Amino acid sequence: MNLRRLKRIVLFYSMITIGLVTIVTGFILYFWPHGPRSGQLIILGFQKQFWQDIHMYFALFTAILIVLHIIENRACVRMYVRETLKG
Numbered sequence: 001m002n003l004r005r006l007k008r009i010v011l012f013y014s015m016i017t018i019g020l021v022t023i024v025t026g027f028i029l030y031f032w033p034h035g036p037r038s039g040q041l042i043i044l045g046f047q048k049q050f051w052q053d054i055h056m057y058f059a060l061f062t063a064i065l066i067v068l069h070i071i072e073n074r075a076c077v078r079m080y081v082r083e084t085l086k087g
Contacts, residue, residue, distance in 0.1 A: 007072065008072060008073075011065065011068060011069055011072060012069070014065060015062065015065045015066065015069060018058055018061055018062050018065060019062050021054075021058050022055060022058045022059045022062050025051055025054050025055035025058065026055060028043060028044075028051055029048070029051055029052060029055055032048055032051070
């Protein structure tokens with residue numbers, strides 16, 4: 001297996017894994033109770049601030065991985081754009 005193929009595989013699976021973590025933390029935060037002292041609740045061993053921090057950092061990391069994925073596959077992206085604009 002060559003290095004380029006290995007890079008693509010690692011990039012793809014890390015995007016999937018980190019993206020799923022972002023989705024799960026987003027659901028946890030969405031369904032978190034609202035109101036006074038709701039930040040003091042503990043869900044799965046962590047308070048709300050921890051879940052917010054993890055969600056933000058993982059979402060940022062997901063966006064970075066998506067940009068790297070687009071850069072790695074820029075030839076395909078160019079082809080798709082050309083074919084789409086040709087109409």
